[in-house]
Amino acid sequence: MTLGxxxxxxxxxxxxxxxxxxxMFVPYTILLVYSFWRAQFPLFVPDFQLxxxxxxxxxxxxxxxxxxxxxxxxxxSISAVILAYPYAYFLVFKVRRPGVRLALYMAxxxxxxxxxxxxxxxxxxxxxxQGILNSFLISTGVLDEPSSVFLYNHTAMVLTLTYVFIPFMxxxxxxxxxxxxxxxIEASRDLGEGAFAxxxxxxxxxxxxxxxxxxxxxxxxSFGDFIAPFLVGGPDGAMVANVIASQFGAALNxxxxxxxxxxxxxxxxxxxxxxxxxxxxxxxxxE
Amino acid sequence: MSEIxxxxxxxxxWGHVVGVDDVSLAVKTGEFVTLLGPSxxxxxxxxxxxxxxxxxxxxxxxxxGQNVTHLPPNRxxxxxxxxxxxxxxxxxxxxxxxxxxxxxxxxxxxxxTKAREALDLVGLSDKYDAMPSQxxxxxxxxxxxxxxxxxxxxxxxxxxxxxxxxxxxxxxMQVELRHLHQKxxxxxxxxTHDQDExxxxxxxxxxxxxxxxxxxxxxxxxxxxxxxxxxxxxxGSTNMFRSAVVDGHVQLxxxxxxxxxxxxxxxxxxxxxxxxxxxxxxxxxxGANRITGQLNELLYHGSTARLVIGEGPNAIIVSxxxxxxxxxxxxPQLGEDVTVEIAADTLMRFEPEAGE
Amino acid sequence: xxxxxxxTAGVSAxxxxxxxxxxxxxxxxxxxxxxxxxxDSFVKPFEEATGCKVSATYVGSSDDFAPKLAAGGGxxxxxxxxxxSTAPLIAAGFVEPIDTSRIDRWNEIYDQFRSGESINxxxxxxxxxYAWGAIAFMYRPDKFDTPPTSLAALWDPALEGRISLWDDxxxxxxxxxxxxxxxxxxxxxxxxxxxxxxxxxxxxxxxKYWSTAGELVDLYxxxxxxxxxxxxxxxxxxxxxxxxxxxxxxxxxxxxxxMDSFMMVAGTPxxxxxxxxxxxxxxxxxxxxxxNVNGYSVTNPVAARNCMSEEQFTxxxxxxxxxxxxxxxxxxxGDRLQTYTNAWxxxxxx
Numbered sequence: 001m002t003l004g005x006x007x008x009x010x011x012x013x014x015x016x017x018x019x020x021x022x023x024m025f026v027p028y029t030i031l032l033v034y035s036f037w038r039a040q041f042p043l044f045v046p047d048f049q050l051x052x053x054x055x056x057x058x059x060x061x062x063x064x065x066x067x068x069x070x071x072x073x074x075x076x077s078i079s080a081v082i083l084a085y086p087y088a089y090f091l092v093f094k095v096r097r098p099g100v101r102l103a104l105y106m107a108x109x110x111x112x113x114x115x116x117x118x119x120x121x122x123x124x125x126x127x128x129x130q131g132i133l134n135s136f137l138i139s140t141g142v143l144d145e146p147s148s149v150f151l152y153n154h155t156a157m158v159l160t161l162t163y164v165f166i167p168f169m170x171x172x173x174x175x176x177x178x179x180x181x182x183x184x185i186e187a188s189r190d191l192g193e194g195a196f197a198x199x200x201x202x203x204x205x206x207x208x209x210x211x212x213x214x215x216x217x218x219x220x221x222s223f224g225d226f227i228a229p230f231l232v233g234g235p236d237g238a239m240v241a242n243v244i245a246s247q248f249g250a251a252l253n254x255x256x257x258x259x260x261x262x263x264x265x266x267x268x269x270x271x272x273x274x275x276x277x278x279x280x281x282x283x284x285x286x287e
Numbered sequence: 288m289s290e291i292x293x294x295x296x297x298x299x300x301w302g303h304v305v306g307v308d309d310v311s312l313a314v315k316t317g318e319f320v321t322l323l324g325p326s327x328x329x330x331x332x333x334x335x336x337x338x339x340x341x342x343x344x345x346x347x348x349x350x351x352g353q354n355v356t357h358l359p360p361n362r363x364x365x366x367x368x369x370x371x372x373x374x375x376x377x378x379x380x381x382x383x384x385x386x387x388x389x390x391x392x393x394x395x396x397x398x399x400t401k402a403r404e405a406l407d408l409v410g411l412s413d414k415y416d417a418m419p420s421q422x423x424x425x426x427x428x429x430x431x432x433x434x435x436x437x438x439x440x441x442x443x444x445x446x447x448x449x450x451x452x453x454x455x456x457x458x459x460m461q462v463e464l465r466h467l468h469q470k471x472x473x474x475x476x477x478x479t480h481d482q483d484e485x486x487x488x489x490x491x492x493x494x495x496x497x498x499x500x501x502x503x504x505x506x507x508x509x510x511x512x513x514x515x516x517x518x519x520x521x522x523g524s525t526n527m528f529r530s531a532v533v534d535g536h537v538q539l540x541x542x543x544x545x546x547x548x549x550x551x552x553x554x555x556x557x558x559x560x561x562x563x564x565x566x567x568x569x570x571x572x573x574g575a576n577r578i579t580g581q582l583n584e585l586l587y588h589g590s591t592a593r594l595v596i597g598e599g600p601n602a603i604i605v606s607x608x609x610x611x612x613x614x615x616x617x618x619p620q621l622g623e624d625v626t627v628e629i630a631a632d633t634l635m636r637f638e639p640e641a642g643e
Numbered sequence: 644x645x646x647x648x649x650x651t652a653g654v655s656a657x658x659x660x661x662x663x664x665x666x667x668x669x670x671x672x673x674x675x676x677x678x679x680x681x682x683d684s685f686v687k688p689f690e691e692a693t694g695c696k697v698s699a700t701y702v703g704s705s706d707d708f709a710p711k712l713a714a715g716g717g718x719x720x721x722x723x724x725x726x727x728s729t730a731p732l733i734a735a736g737f738v739e740p741i742d743t744s745r746i747d748r749w750n751e752i753y754d755q756f757r758s759g760e761s762i763n764x765x766x767x768x769x770x771x772x773y774a775w776g777a778i779a780f781m782y783r784p785d786k787f788d789t790p791p792t793s794l795a796a797l798w799d800p801a802l803e804g805r806i807s808l809w810d811d812x813x814x815x816x817x818x819x820x821x822x823x824x825x826x827x828x829x830x831x832x833x834x835x836x837x838x839x840x841x842x843x844x845x846x847x848x849x850x851k852y853w854s855t856a857g858e859l860v861d862l863y864x865x866x867x868x869x870x871x872x873x874x875x876x877x878x879x880x881x882x883x884x885x886x887x888x889x890x891x892x893x894x895x896x897x898x899x900x901x902m903d904s905f906m907m908v909a910g911t912p913x914x915x916x917x918x919x920x921x922x923x924x925x926x927x928x929x930x931x932x933x934x935n936v937n938g939y940s941v942t943n944p945v946a947a948r949n950c951m952s953e954e955q956f957t958x959x960x961x962x963x964x965x966x967x968x969x970x971x972x973x974x975x976x977g978d979r980l981q982t983y984t985n986a987w988x989x990x991x992x993x
Binding site for chain 1: 673707708709710713730731733734735772800804811846848849850852853854865867976977978980981982987988989991992993
Binding site for chain 2: 181183184187188192193201202
């Protein structure tokens with residue numbers, strides 16, 4: 001078999017491989033090539049230079065946005081864990097009727113079927129100066145006049161992204177908790193530990209894989225988001241994806257945009273591989 | 288011996304479903320008690336109530352003189368060996384065994400020492416640092432035992448402890464558990480659906496049915512004097528028949544059998560006898576309570592042979608102990624007529640059970 | 644860019660195949676343009692009269708034209724970029740020269756548009772001016788005791804959280820004028836840096852930078868914003884429909900003016916239909932069409948005179964060359980574009 005036929009056979013036999021090449025490898029390669037090009041009026045010219053990467057390091061605006069994006073993504077993931085874990089715990093261990101459990105589970109997961117944009121937009125109507133939250137606070141006498149502190153800032157972005165991505169936190173945690181045999185919790189109680197110590201020593205460690213998976217997904221999804229800054233972010237709300245979009249759009253500087261996109265890609269891959277390592281540490285325990 | 292567990296009229300209901308129905312029971316210190324019955328009979332629920340995992344609907348549970356009816360598991364001096372062993376998969380064997388010791392304020396080094404001792408007791412001292420996933424089923428079982436025993440509980444509860452093991456290992460573990468019980472001198476309460484296991488291991492067996500205890504006795508009691516047809520059938524096998532009592536005799540199909548003195552005055556009812564108690568006698572030999580019939584089936588179970596004499600609903604089953612190798616050749620051939628003796632004192636009579 | 648060329652050819656071939664299976668139409672025309680610029684009110688009659696089927700893709704911002712063409716723009720025949728975005732399109736060869744002899748009423752168009760540098764390069768004409776307007780400012784009169792007259796209002800701490808600004812390099816123009824630099828299309832690096840600083844100082848006062856017309860309308864509607872810049876005539880009309888009163892004004896520091904022209908994408912196979920459309924666009928049909936739909940001023944005052952009421956004619960400043968002349972009409976930034984956009988991005992990333 002010649003190399004040519006072998007490659008051809010391989011391609012025919014594995015559409016997934018072809019798919020990967022066409023839709024993953026090729027675009028990333030183009031991105032990589034572009035990142036070495038140079039912006040020159042009117043567009044950009046082929047080159048091999050590291051100027052774009054140098055710009056990313058030396059111009060503080062990029063580091064600034066990157067740190068802000070990391071902060072937002074981190075806050076989103078943390079608040080999602082804080083909300084999702086007790087909820088999933090409640091569903092798995094406290095709700096006895098399967099129908100009720102399914103309904104409550106779907107209540108969190110079903111919004112995934114609704115357009116992302118619509119869900120994010122909902123928060124605008126809730127948090128706005130004339131929004132539902134303000135109306136509520138005024139009608140209950142907490143506020144005298146509408147406050148504008150709820151919308152168009154980082155808090156609004158964290159809130160919206162948490163809401164939008166929380167299903168990705170609930171699902172793996174729920175799955176991890178559901179996999180824990182009830183006998184393990186009974187055994188801990190039987191061996192003299194109270195409810196809280198049992199949670200700390202048994203339930204939590206055994207559900208950590210779910211938390212890590214959920215954290216990774218939520219973090220990466222928020223990290224790459226550019227809708228929330230646009231909808232509910234304030235003047236200081238731009239995140240990395242917005243800057244990339246602007247480089248490909250208004251600035252017409254695809255090389256710089258490509259370099260930034262690659263940096264972002266590497267960061268996300270780094271996060272995924274670290275979390276994968278953590279997950280593997282805890283893997284196989286409940287087989 | 289003093290009383291360690293007392294259960295007073297305990298009932299467990301979920302809505303209209305009755306799991307345990309008004310059970311009372313007392314267990315003495317050092318006893319090995321088995322709760323025996325088919326699945327759904329309430330034996331596991333009773334055990335879980337002793338362990339503190341279920342709250343009784345009615346009645347009370349006393350442990351060493353203390354009312355523990357509504358205490359959580361962590362405040363009862365009992366420990367459980369779970370059916371699936373429930374070893375913590377994220378902890379080493381040593382940590383699993385030492386898990387329950389920290390709470391009782393043992394010094395740190397004492398925890399490790401005691402855990403090692405407990406593992407030693409079950410022959411796994413070399414597995415201290417292994418993870419549960421690296422152990423075989425039998426080894427996990429032993430770790431679970433060690434983990435429960437290390438706390439020296441007043442009562443050890445075993446929930447179908449051997450059901451997940453294969454047959455060979457199960458028999459070996461039966462012996463081992465029995466030895467362990469004698470060695471540590473603790474009170475064991477075990478749940479099983481396996482009558483052989485119950486009879487082989489326990490000092491005392493409680494047969495349960497529909498949430499009630501239908502018989503409470505030693506293995507011998509159960510075997511020789513089953514209180515009901517249900518027990519007779521569940522513990523060992525029994526040839527059953529109904530008959531009127533005429534002049535101190537009963538009728539088994541075409542044959543008339545003489546009742547022992549104690550049953551002669553009974554009225555009609557259900558009678559039975561154990562296949563093992565039937566004796567094969569030389570054909571044509573006369574005597575009381577002898578039956579002759581055609582041998583229709585012959586199966587060897589190791590050292591015993593199972594014979595089916597007669598046909599259909601009239602068939603009786605005989606279990607014959609083979610003395611030695613010549614035993615087989617001494618048996619009649621298939622299709623031949625066989626005469627057996629059902630001695631009068633082996634006949635049993637069963638009272639009709641409530642609701643039947 | 645060979646890759647782009649190939650892609651263009653491929654897409655054009657597809658377009659031709661599609662055209663050949665739709666025999667009901669003499670041709671077809673794909674527009675990349677602003678909402679309203681291909682409104683059914685005048686495009687439907689055009690289709691019926693010419694047999695050219697029009698389909699439009701709408702852009703959200705001036706910055707959408709070049710990237711869409713750079714990514715392989717072969718699907719489009721006509722585009723309508725604003726005057727500050729034409730230079731790269733011409734320089735990159737994305738658009739082709741227009742034969743003005745085939746535009747019947749070419750000479751009726753305002754001269755400063757016809758001869759403006761945004762569509763004239765090396766003696767060739769690359770666009771047909773279509774509509775124009777000011778980047779005016781507007782405010783909610785119910786929130787101001789004294790009407791604002793200066794850009795200083797946009798830096799007024801008393802209006803904290805009530806200010807909005809267009810998310811565009813235009814913000815640099817605004818800040819530069821606020822700083823007294825009126826040469827907004829030829830700012831020095833220092834002047835751009837000063838504008839950047841002013842915008843950073845202004846940030847805490849800004850509620851939100853607006854990107855689309857709809858977004859600005861929402862911001863006023865939901866009571867978030869009281870003062871901002873605006874595409875004169877457009878958002879104020881939308882807000883009037885919502886029952887919200889706003890007042891447009893040209894501040895003391897003046898306002899930018901914009902002009903959109905239709906340009907032909909290089910190598911378009913639908914040139915015939917394209918010329919027919921361009922002729923329609925600067926006729927009464929197209930001029931009053933866009934004026935009625937978007938509220939913009941138009942480039943052919945002769946046609947406007949014919950089809951507009953006196954009132955509308957005046958309101959759109961079609962009778963007032965002085966007004967048009969007073970605006971700081973957008974100019975090509977050329978290779979300074981990077982510096983401007985970079986400064987604006989730096990403000991947002993702060």
